[in-house]
Amino acid sequence: MEQPVKVMSTLAVELALTSALLPAWRGTGRDVDVEWSPTGVLIDRVRAGERGDVLIAIDEPIAELVEQGILRAGSVRPVARAGFGLGAKRGAPRPDISTPERFRAVLVSARSVAYSLTGASGIHFQDVMRRLGITETVGAKATAIHAGFTADRVIAGEADLAVQQISELMSIDGIDIVGPFPAPYQKHTDFSAAIFSDSGSPSAAEALVEHLSGERAGEVYSRSGLLSRIGSAA
Incomplete structure (x- = not known):
C-alpha cells in the first residue's frame, strides 16, 4: 500500500484544498495526510528538524529552505x-472599511478584534495598528490568539471582527x-508548494505538487478567496 503523501501546509490554502483539490487527489486512489498551521509555526517546526514530503508556505521562507538544501531546488511551484x-x-x-479613515474608525469602535500572533496576517496587523496610531486603544482590547482561525473567536462571541487572510x-x-484592508494598509502574501529534499515518496510528492499547481487548481484558488499564481515564475 502506497504511503500517504505528508503535506505541511499554511492555513491560507485550506479552503481550496479541502473543498476540491484534495478530494480530487483522493479520487484517483491516492492518499494524503495534511498538517495545517500558520507559516511561522510551520517554518519553526521545519527548522527544528520536522520533515514531510511537501511544504506549502510563504515564498520567502521557502526560498531560504531551498538555499539550505531542505527543500529540493527546482521543485518550487507558485500556487x-x-x-x-x-x-x-x-x-x-x-x-x-473602503478608506483608511473608515477602516480606522471601525477598528477603534469594535468591542474586540481577533488576530493571530504567529500568522502573517496578525504580524502585519500589529504593524497596521502602529501606523494608524491605535495600538493602545485597539490592541488593549484585542483578542490575540497564538495560532489558528481568528474567525472562530467571532463565532464564539469573544470578538466583533476577525483579521486574517480572506481565504x-x-x-x-x-x-x-x-x-x-484598504490601500495603503493592504499587503499581499505569495504562497508556493515545494518538495522536501529527503521526501520518502518523491514521485508521489511530485505528482501532488503538479496537481496543486495545475490550471484547474488555479480556478479553485480563485473561488476560495485567493488570487491564482498558476503559471507565474517561482
Whole structure:
C-alpha cells in the first residue's frame, strides 16, 4: 500500500484544498495526510528538524529552505496569492472599511478584534495598528490568539471582527467578509508548494505538487478567496 503523501501546509490554502483539490487527489486512489498551521509555526517546526514530503508556505521562507538544501531546488511551484481582510459574524452589520479613515474608525469602535500572533496576517496587523496610531486603544482590547482561525473567536462571541487572510476567513462557516484592508494598509502574501529534499515518496510528492499547481487548481484558488499564481515564475 502506497504511503500517504505528508503535506505541511499554511492555513491560507485550506479552503481550496479541502473543498476540491484534495478530494480530487483522493479520487484517483491516492492518499494524503495534511498538517495545517500558520507559516511561522510551520517554518519553526521545519527548522527544528520536522520533515514531510511537501511544504506549502510563504515564498520567502521557502526560498531560504531551498538555499539550505531542505527543500529540493527546482521543485518550487507558485500556487496562490492572499490578501488581508476583516470578517464578521454572518448577519451582523458589515461596516464600510473602503478608506483608511473608515477602516480606522471601525477598528477603534469594535468591542474586540481577533488576530493571530504567529500568522502573517496578525504580524502585519500589529504593524497596521502602529501606523494608524491605535495600538493602545485597539490592541488593549484585542483578542490575540497564538495560532489558528481568528474567525472562530467571532463565532464564539469573544470578538466583533476577525483579521486574517480572506481565504482563511472564508474557511469558517458563519462568517461574512466585511472587506479587504484598504490601500495603503493592504499587503499581499505569495504562497508556493515545494518538495522536501529527503521526501520518502518523491514521485508521489511530485505528482501532488503538479496537481496543486495545475490550471484547474488555479480556478479553485480563485473561488476560495485567493488570487491564482498558476503559471507565474517561482
